[in-house]
Amino acid sequence: MTAERVLLEGTDIAYRYSEPQDRIPVVLVHGMGGDSHTWDRFANDLVQRGRGVITLDLRGHGRSGHTGSYLFDEFADDLRHLCDHLELDRVDLVGHSLGGYATSVVAQTRPELVRRLVIEECPLPRRPSDPVTPLTSRFPSVPELWHATTSLIRHPRAVIAYDRSMTSSALTQFRQANPQWWDRLGDITAETLILVGGPGGMVDPIKLEAVVAAIPNCRTVKFKSGHSIHRDKYADFADIVLPFLSAP
Template structure:
């Protein structure tokens, strides 16, 4: 059993009246805690426990459900901007005045907005499977991707098809990661995300992707060091958006992980955790 698999779920009541479900593990060494922002339809249990354990070596790591997601109360919000202010409310509830952020997919959009709205709150930023707001051809996902992961009932086959490559290696890695994620924690699992969450989050994703070249200029306002990471065969957020994002940010490094899809950070969890540790400690 991993540390994250055994971690207790806590509740934090924020000033906005929302009770946020979260998990808190690792060691408080005085460095800013690393706060994770989850992907489309994901809850606390959709993080790979092996990755979280790797990230928590020598550092405090916090995962949480935004409003209306999983066991957090309220209704899921419909824009990335609202989700960012929502995440700030959670951080305020924990009395955190300085954090590092790791945003994955939709969570990476939220991380960008937090850094723009509250720059004094954010130290370093990791953007995994990310894209800038207004980028061309980002207005919604391709029909095969939304069919795989956007149905009323999520399917394991669709998850594997998007998060991992269809090669023998990719399928094997996907099965191992899925075992850790979906079978590792057998008691006190988080509440499944609802259809309302799916609809609201996809509204946020499509609005983020409305073509608007002027929105790209906003990235100049993120002056913190950023680590941009992605999979070379990600069908959901194509690798070219990682390159675009890294090129627009004033202080960014980039790494594209080979033979991997949207879930590259789960497939390459040891390498990715080491890369994040190196970046945060730089």
């Protein structure tokens, strides 16, 4: 894949892409604390199947620049701006955790852009009626948000490059209600697949039911792995996601 950098609305974003193909490209978006290399194996499998692939390092991650603001919707803005920069008019989006939130917002606000949407283990935003609680009942919030540090041996560059100043911002945002996100779920026209992990996962099952009911064309698949399904159960992940993305 070819590596590039671009300044998008004042933010320096690094991305990689395979040679353009005739088919709709797939954009892969990593989670908090990671970088684009988390998708190397999956990207290669997609390329082998003739798909164009774009991976990016979100702001504050990998080779992308650090900024003074890490609002969740800004990650979605960066993703939208990159698609515009590359003149993409139709894409499939795959996002893990924070990347899943970013892809969901793009599908909400630019439904004509997104054909298929895969959301892997995205902690679902609070509704106004939800109490303020940890992301799951199993683990404290801080260790969950620092899940990516378990990748230190596999991907030390990602952990070193990660701007840790965003962690406090993320904790604050997870505790804030996000009614706009919930209100826009019905605007998603992409066929949507939500992947949910087992013990160690971060998806609240009650809120998940509400999400599936709100998105017009949505289904879920549950796995036995924890938060990083594509990393820890790659074969199971690929068996589900590759056919989903290959369907007409």
